[in-house]
Amino acid sequence: MKAACFSRFGGPEVLEIVELADPHPGPGQVRIAVRAAGVNASDWRKRAGLMDEGLPQTLGYEAAGVVDEVGAGVTDAVVGDRxxxxxxxxxxxxxxxxxxxxxxxPPSLDFARAAALPAAVETATRALDRLGVGSGDTLLVNGASGSVGSAAVQLAVVRGARVIGTASPVNHAYLRSLGAEPVAYGAGMAERVRALAPDGADRALDVAGSGVLPELIALAGGADHVVTLADFAGAERYGVTFSRGDTGRALHALSGIGELIASGRFALPVVRTFPLAGIAAAHRFGENGHARGKLVLVVG
Known part of the structure; x- marks a missing residue:
């Protein structure tokens, strides 16, 4: 099979499409003929050597496609399922x-839109669960217009929370459409948040990793009310929880998202699609900060 890979660390130019042996599912797993695969910021951090040291490495944490092989014990999927x-x-x-x-x-989604869902929905749900966000809470989301941030906004609104989201002014109308109250990030962010919520927030989620953990801690009333998905060093320094998938995933989010989509309470737009061979272009586009939402590789 053809797969995205890199054998040295560096910029997008190190990415290659190579031939690898076909994988096979183990117990409880399924194999799919991939129709679309999501591209995430963790992909270019991995490519740059900021996550794992081993080489060569493959890429991709989420995909959508058609089941073509099932592992032992699988009873909830058969060959041909989307x-x-x-x-x-x-x-x-x-x-x-x-x-x-x-x-x-979900029946209303094509493969590209489906491939945009798993990582963002699971990550956002895991963070909201860790924070204990519920009805009546005020949640501050730092970096609310990206794929994970926008998922967190919508899922928190579904839970009955009031959401304040930081983003550049060009994305404020988008955040309002998701149910959030937008504020501009950068100098003076804390004051702008307090203009909307004089008592601050009950919880804060840092998606952007832009060095604002001290402000989030102050606004949320303590480090135990803050979770970051992007600032590992800051989390250690300030005693904030850094949420990562290897500490337990919120897998219930995948089975529940279809109902929210069907009812119009959740939408995660695909910003741009690229062919598998265009993976370097997708990385350049994402790293330049142009993407609002999600980038997806169309494979088949």
């Missing part, structure tokens, strides 16, 4: 992928 989910081995940007966690694609 599913989306999370990769078992970080190699979803390929013609074939093994999924450990999956769910049926």
């Amino acid at each position: 599913v989306f989910g999370l990769s078992a081995d970080g190699a979803a940007q390929a013609e074939l992928a093994v999924l450990s966690f999956y769910a049926p694609i």
Whole structure:
């Protein structure tokens, strides 16, 4: 099968499409013929050598496609099913992928839109669960206009929370459409938040990792009311929880998102699609900060 890979760390130019052996599912897993695969910021951090030291490496944590092989013990999927989910081995940007966690694609979604869902929905839900966000809470989301941030905004609104989201002014109308009250990030952000919520927030989620953890801690009334998805060093320094998938995933989010989409309470737009061979262009586009929402590789 063809798959995205790199054998040295560096910029997008190190990415290659190579031939790899076809994978096969283990117990409880399914293999899909990939139709679309999501691209995430963690992909270019991985490519730059900021996450794992081993080489060569494959890419891709999420994909959507058609089941073409099932592992032992699988009873909730058969060959021919349309599913989306999370990769078992970080190699979803390929013609074939093994999924450990999956769910049926909601009928209203095509493969590209389905591939945009798993990582953002699971990550956002995991963070909201860790924070205990519920009805009546005020949640501050730092970096609310990206794929994970916009998912967190919508899922928090579904829970009955009031959401204040930071973003550049060009994205404020978008955040309002999701149910958030937007504020501009940068100098004076805390004062702008307090203009909307004089008592601050009950909880704060840092998606952007832009060095604002001290302000979020002050606004949320303590480090134990803050979770970051992007600032590992700051989390250690300030005693904030850094949420990562290897500490437990919110897999219930995948099976529940279809109902929210069908009812119009959740939407995650695909910003731009690229062919698998265009993966370097997708990385350049994402790293330049042009993407609002999600980038997706169309494979088949």
